[in-house]
Amino acid sequence: MHKRRGRTSRIRRRKLFRSSESRGVTESYKYEFIELKKWLKDRKFEDTNLTPACFPGTGRGLMSKTSLQEGQMIISLPESCLLTTDTVIQSYLGAYITKWKPPPSPLLALCTFLVSEKHAGDQSPWKPYLDILPKAYTCPVCLEPEVVNLLPKPLKAKAEEQRVRVQEFFASSRDFFSSLQPLFGEAVDSIFSYSALLWAWCTVNTRAVYLRPRRQECLSAEPDTCALAPYLDLLNHSSNVQVKAAFNEETRCYELRTASSWRKHEEVFICYGHHDNHQLLLEYGFVSIRNPHACVYVSRGWNQFH
Numbered sequence: 001m002h003k004r005r006g007r008t009s010r011i012r013r014r015k016l017f018r019s020s021e022s023r024g025v026t027e028s029y030k031y032e033f034i035e036l037k038k039w040l041k042d043r044k045f046e047d048t049n050l051t052p053a054c055f056p057g058t059g060r061g062l063m064s065k066t067s068l069q070e071g072q073m074i075i076s077l078p079e080s081c082l083l084t085t086d087t088v089i090q091s092y093l094g095a096y097i098t099k100w101k102p103p104p105s106p107l108l109a110l111c112t113f114l115v116s117e118k119h120a121g122d123q124s125p126w127k128p129y130l131d132i133l134p135k136a137y138t139c140p141v142c143l144e145p146e147v148v149n150l151l152p153k154p155l156k157a158k159a160e161e162q163r164v165r166v167q168e169f170f171a172s173s174r175d176f177f178s179s180l181q182p183l184f185g186e187a188v189d190s191i192f193s194y195s196a197l198l199w200a201w202c203t204v205n206t207r208a209v210y211l212r213p214r215r216q217e218c219l220s221a222e223p224d225t226c227a228l229a230p231y232l233d234l235l236n237h238s239s240n241v242q243v244k245a246a247f248n249e250e251t252r253c254y255e256l257r258t259a260s261s262w263r264k265h266e267e268v269f270i271c272y273g274h275h276d277n278h279q280l281l282l283e284y285g286f287v288s289i290r291n292p293h294a295c296v297y298v299s300r301g302w303n304q305f306h
């Protein structure tokens with residue numbers, strides 16, 4: 001017969017379970033993070049609160065180095081670390097973007113820059129950031145059609161729509177890529193391939209932070225609201241936390257404040273939005289086990305049988 005546990009023992013076990021669930025193994029010693037930290041330091045950013053770690057369940061993320069209080073600023077990333085359409089327009093791509101008619105979209109500008117810098121390898125000033133980006137993504141748009149076929153019907157339909165959108169994005173961008181040929185020794189078709197553009201598209205879609213809409217004369221009128229925020233984009237999602245994140249025009253930093261408190265050595269999360277699991281899988285390539293926004297999709301006419 002089982003001996004009934006006392007209240008103290010139950011609380012202790014719950015605490016132990018909570019901490020083992022979120023316990024991370026530091027990754028700050030890894031070469032790519034040492035290089036990234038140097039790169040960030042050169043751009044006037046040093047983190048005292050967080051460190052990269054690998055967590056059971058959520059994978060790579062950021063862990064608190066000390067306890068963090070409600071309202072505390074957890075990251076303040078200088079503008080010089082952000083990759084925005086300004087970065088692209090001020091680069092060697094700027095002249096080609098300005099010339100191209102109809103103007104490329106802000107998304108195309110960001111994706112083109114990512115593919116081009118990735119191709120530059122060691123020559124790219126963004127190398128330490130590019131090296132920590134995932135090599136592949138798990139979003140349905142990257143999955144084999146046989147795998148997408150196994151998804152629940154409503155999600156499968158959205159995944160197929162998304163695949164068509166990305167394919168059209170590629171097809172409609174090819175002439176612009178051809179115009180960049182003078183910049184490269186190799187044929188642009190081999191650099192700006194579908195798989196390279198898909199990787200860049202997933203990078204922006206799964207990792208970009210939101211900026212107040214801006215308008216660049218040389219880009220199309222689609223919303224220009226995405227920025228890649230190196231290091232900050234290592235934060236994983238939880239629906240149960242609240243954060244305040246925005247670009248501060250005075251400090252010229254992208255600032256993130258937590259509305260939750262964190263114990264030392266816990267995984268620190270941000271909330272990507274109130275997404276159900278279909279949206280999380282579609283946009284970010286993962287699902288959350290304890291998702292308060294989880295819902296069941298019911299097809300039209302389901303009640304005909306009652």
Ligand SMILES: C[S@@+](CC[C@H](N)C(=O)[O-])C[C@H]1O[C@@H](n2cnc3c(N)ncnc32)[C@H](O)[C@@H]1O
Nearest residue numbers: 057058060206207233234235236237284285286
């Ligand atoms: C902004 S990045 C976060 C950092 C990322 N884990 C990394 O290693 O680069 C977003 C991606 O992290 C992963 N992710 C974020 N939150 C997660 C969670 N709660 N559980 C599992 N994976 C998560 C997903 O692959 C998502 O596309």
